[in-house]
Amino acid sequence: MKPIIQNFQVQFNYGVYFTEGLFNPENSMLKDVLQQDGNTAPRKVLFVIDNGVAEAHPNLINAISSYATVHADTLKQVAPPMVVAGGEVAKNDKQLMQDLLDAVNDFGVCRHSYLIAIGGGAILDMAGFAAAVAHRGIRHIRIPTTVLSQNDSGVGVKNGVNAFNKKNFLGTFAPPFAVINDSEFLLTLDDRDWRSGISEAIKVALIKDAAFYKQIKQNAEKLASRDMEAMQQLIHRCAEMHVEHIGGKDPFEKGSSRPLDFGHWAAHKLEQLTNYSIRHGEAVAVGIALDVVYSKLSGMLSEAETEDILVLLSQLGFDLYVPALAAVTDETDTKLHILKGLTEFQEHLGGQLTIMLLTEIGKGVEVHEIDGALVAKAVEELAEKQGQQAALTSNKA
């Protein structure tokens, strides 16, 4: 019998919006975004808030409630906002996702209702995964509150939680209904979270856009001293490049290449090796430093540009080295633990190992082999720069 061939296209679109004071009753952005669905009745909405954000903005829950009252013709909260633990714990603790699913069930949140998450990348990833699988997908709006989530993780199409000690072992590709970046949330970030997301901007500039790199360099001092205008420029351009890249060849990553993961193979492993005591963005800065020095050592990148990048990272306050970088898998072995990150990266993505390196600032190139000994040399060089010794200590984390 003749085969039946299925063939269809699905169109995905969403906006990344920028505002200040989203829940000021006179700010119509959220209302306008919700009304894009063309419904006339008030939409059922469930808010999920990162506990760090709720603490830093003690009036937030009241402000949301007032906003919902003023705009009662557009939205209706099905329950008070759920405040859940932020940071990596949101992706490690299965119960938190279960709590969200319970709420979806208890409050009759349907596919045309909204799960709106306010918080850092981890909360957005976890809530996004819950939204993606409940009823096979309810609408999800992301309100990222950190630099990292506003310029990178929050504006993309991926969600996920961790399992088996592996980052994002479970997740889906599910474009959000919309993303809203509110700069007010950046005001209360501690210095680490302010800085942390800048590494993703450096990453995308390094592999794609020398002019953007130059701009970051020019603004380095302002960024380090928390100049909001400089930060907003950086976030907008970084988010724009991220969105453009995703909308390009392979939005749902069917291939084996993931250029935006420059510096990430080591970063993911470092996060796990340090029990998530370093921020994702901090780990990415170390990962970038490592891949930059590795690029130099393998003869791809000039000494001068290598130095330029390392200086910029330091100037912004990033460490170039953390002791976990030199951890080995066990006492009898001298193999760096981070090298396992290569296998895990390949296993996650599938197919041939494909790692992005640099040939010059603004230009990445993909390679399919990484030399472990050269990585070890790069680690030593970074330790020296940081004024430390690369102690090959055992770490079985």
Add this chain to the structure above:
Amino acid sequence: MKPIIQNFQVQFNYGVYFTEGLFNPENSMLKDVLQQDGNTAPRKVLFVIDNGVAEAHPNLINAISSYATVHADTLKQVAPPMVVAGGEVAKNDKQLMQDLLDAVNDFGVCRHSYLIAIGGGAILDMAGFAAAVAHRGIRHIRIPTTVLSQNDSGVGVKNGVNAFNKKNFLGTFAPPFAVINDSEFLLTLDDRDWRSGISEAIKVALIKDAAFYKQIKQNAEKLASRDMEAMQQLIHRCAEMHVEHIGGKDPFEKGSSRPLDFGHWAAHKLEQLTNYSIRHGEAVAVGIALDVVYSKLSGMLSEAETEDILVLLSQLGFDLYVPALAAVTDETDTKLHILKGLTEFQEHLGGQLTIMLLTEIGKGVEVHEIDGALVAKAVEELAEKQGQQAALTSNKA
């Protein structure tokens, strides 16, 4: 700052193939399907088999193993096939999905590897969900073994498991890599499973294709007496219509309409009310009978066509009535429990209640209100036809 607008399309395609004796070493179909990915190295493959199928085909696991040996250049089993409980338990027992995820992790199954599921619709739904969320999606091939899964559930783009006593509360839209229908699996079906899937063919014929309905009617005796050729014709046409419908306007069900769920709002509830002691296809036959009589009672469908459909269902061996149809929510209430299915259906899909009814054979029409009293009348009429009394007994399932 200017919003950033994301806009991209994703192309999805897969084939539904028909064969006999898929694991006969000389049958190249599975090999050919796997080679569509363009890889040269052997693919990692993990098989998951419905225990009912493994019992009915005691040589299956050996046959798969021989097939993998003969075609070692194309595929490599990462582990012996996993045999898991089939039927609705596969979607109710969380541990079964967890076992699959454990295996994906243990055996390094990556995004470019294959999870191949062999079994009825429930196993395919559960394994498909595991495949969809592990590493954000590993390749999934479905080998449906029942009439229902070969002509309907197995050839679509949905997967899922049950939660909160609700069918498919969790799941995603994730087109399979391919679907392979092997008619040999139909030989060992018991009569209930042979018959069960015919109701989905009647469903799609009733709402879309009078000629197909006529064909089913002409073949009714053959189908009832297990004529394989008649069954294969029915499966092919039903699968074709299912695939065409999905590839049409709304593959991922963004809207509120789901025409292929004609007869299903009551069916899903009946399955749950009977603790899944009736098959999905049997419940759908009752659900169709109910919506057909309801269509007649509300003046849409002629007496003659109503009768014609009920006769056909009976002729094929379907019950038109089961006691659970008349169950009420509690002792003090006379409201039919199945009416809750309407709310749940709406909650799952979102937006306005949209139910398909019939105006004539081959022509469905969507309505947005259902009259509970008229449903009760339809239930009584079906009970009478079945020679039973519609006892309004309490059932709190």
